[in-house]
Amino acid sequence: MVHKLAFIGFGVVGQGLAEILHHKKEALKRDENFEAQIVAISDFMKGSIYQPNGLDIELVLKTLKETGNLENYPETTGLIKGWDSITTICESNADTIIEVSYTDVKTGQPAINHCKSAFEHGKNVVMTNKGPVALAYKELSEIAEQHGVSWGFEGTVMSGTPALRMPNATLAGNDITEIRGILNGTTNYILTKMENEGVTYEEALKEAQALGYAEADPTSDVEGYDARYKIVILSNYVMKAPLTVEEVSCTGISSITAKDIEEAKIEGKRWKLIATARKDQTGVIASIALEKVDLDDPLASISGATNAITYETDLLGAVTLSGAGAGKVETGFSLLIDLITIARQKQTVKL
Ligand SMILES: NC(=O)C1=CN([C@@H]2O[C@H](COP(=O)(O)OP(=O)(O)OC[C@H]3O[C@@H](n4cnc5c(N)ncnc54)[C@H](OP(=O)(O)O)[C@@H]3O)[C@@H](O)[C@H]2O)C=CC1
Numbered sequence: 001m002v003h004k005l006a007f008i009g010f011g012v013v014g015q016g017l018a019e020i021l022h023h024k025k026e027a028l029k030r031d032e033n034f035e036a037q038i039v040a041i042s043d044f045m046k047g048s049i050y051q052p053n054g055l056d057i058e059l060v061l062k063t064l065k066e067t068g069n070l071e072n073y074p075e076t077t078g079l080i081k082g083w084d085s086i087t088t089i090c091e092s093n094a095d096t097i098i099e100v101s102y103t104d105v106k107t108g109q110p111a112i113n114h115c116k117s118a119f120e121h122g123k124n125v126v127m128t129n130k131g132p133v134a135l136a137y138k139e140l141s142e143i144a145e146q147h148g149v150s151w152g153f154e155g156t157v158m159s160g161t162p163a164l165r166m167p168n169a170t171l172a173g174n175d176i177t178e179i180r181g182i183l184n185g186t187t188n189y190i191l192t193k194m195e196n197e198g199v200t201y202e203e204a205l206k207e208a209q210a211l212g213y214a215e216a217d218p219t220s221d222v223e224g225y226d227a228r229y230k231i232v233i234l235s236n237y238v239m240k241a242p243l244t245v246e247e248v249s250c251t252g253i254s255s256i257t258a259k260d261i262e263e264a265k266i267e268g269k270r271w272k273l274i275a276t277a278r279k280d281q282t283g284v285i286a287s288i289a290l291e292k293v294d295l296d297d298p299l300a301s302i303s304g305a306t307n308a309i310t311y312e313t314d315l316l317g318a319v320t321l322s323g324a325g326a327g328k329v330e331t332g333f334s335l336l337i338d339l340i341t342i343a344r345q346k347q348t349v350k351l
Pocket residue numbers: 008009010011012013014042043044045046085100101102103110128129130155156159212213214215216325326327328331
């Protein structure tokens with residue numbers, strides 16, 4: 001079966017997945033029996049194209065690079081231009097929607113509506129957009145289930161590093177009592193650059209933006225909102241506790257100075273933006289806080305855009321996972337693993 005994909009949003013991450021699908025086409029077919037075709041892309045400013053027989057990925061990327069607009073893609077029989085996101089989701093022949101538009105930290109929209117429309121039209125969604133998972137996890141998972149479709153969102157926490165799949169699949173049966181981690185690549189990159197290279201806060205932020213780590217509005221990163229979304233996703237999905245964004249106390253890194261960093265160094269400590277969620281009798285208590293950690297703390301050695309997370313479990317003790325927390329290919333991969341998982345489920349059902 002060839003999986004037909006429609007992309008909503010085509011920025012860093014969307015293009016990351018498209019490049020992987022192009023470069024690994026043969027290997028994915030040979031090793032995973034996985035074949036995909038991009039039939040539609042709908043992006044706010046970069047334009048919208050739909051070709052029911054499949055778009056030529058190389059030509060899509062070339063057209064975008066050379067002209068900045070997808071609608072300059074060469075005319076072919078059946079090509080439709082200009083569809084908005086909802087029309088693309090509802091009217092295209094895609095079986096899976098790749099939702100990689102920007103994360104709205106207040107309402108989660110329009111991505112929540114994108115998910116609802118897709119599920120109601122019998123389509124799977126795989127996404128890296130954190131809004132719908134952080135704000136509407138329960139409602140959307142119920143709608144997906146009612147319509148018998150899949151919803152993948154591995155990349156919403158720690159990019160392609162399996163921060164969701166690992167505890168759910170391989171730690172199943174454990175009670176996870178506490179989660180503590182570095183969950184934002186941009187802020188960890190800034191803190192590392194300031195400490196190791198004496199780069200200013202502003203310069204380090206600019207670098208993180210240029211490398212594709214930061215959110216469209218980097219306030220989300222530096223004020224801790226992005227990490228707050230991620231700890232809410234972890235609480236709901238991994239700890240099965242219905243924590244809301246408003247319940248998480250949150251401070252970011254925007255007030256940190258070179259002097260603060262120097263002082264921490266003298267004390268033998270290091271600043272890190274730490275996300276914590278801890279179970280108690282009433283539910284889960286969670287926070288995002290800038291902390292001065294001891295150098296022998298396992299999170300102290302996590303540098304750059306790398307993230308890390310420790311799960312405290314009742315049967316296995318502490319289990320720590322570290323890996324990429326942001327990036328084009330790294331986050332593109334998170335979408336690929338969700339797609340491969342859906343494909344494997346379909347193959348198992350057939351058997
Ligand atoms: N970058 C990373 O490392 C990671 C990102 N994420 C998440 O993945 C998502 C995508 O990130 P990234 O690719 O970096 O972001 P970008 O800002 O590079 O891309 C987002 C794209 O979505 C488009 N867009 C915004 N709203 C709509 C809409 N309503 N309909 C169609 N297109 C829309 C934007 O359009 P335009 O700019 O043309 O107006 C832009 O091209 C975000 O939600 C982010 O939080 C998650 C993990 C890691």
